[in-house]
Amino acid sequence: MPRTRPHAVFPIRDDNPHFLTPLVTVLLIGANGLAWFGLQGLGSEPLLSRSVCTLG
Known part of the structure; x- marks a missing residue:
């Protein structure tokens, strides 16, 4: 069986x-x-930590 090239996901x-x-x-x-x-x-540490803990 010949191998076929898979189609690209993003053109x-x-x-x-x-x-x-x-x-x-x-x-x-x-x-x-x-x-x-x-x-x-x-990127400030306290605000970054708070947003990660609050928003996930």
Whole structure:
């Protein structure tokens, strides 16, 4: 039986042309990063420990 190559889970590229920069996607990723750093207290030990114990 010949071996078949498994399909990739996340496509690296596609054949659809894109004309615009994915600005909304970049903004959402940035907002998630800012929210995460804000909830973690920007890495300060007491706030980080409290958020981990409270939020899991």
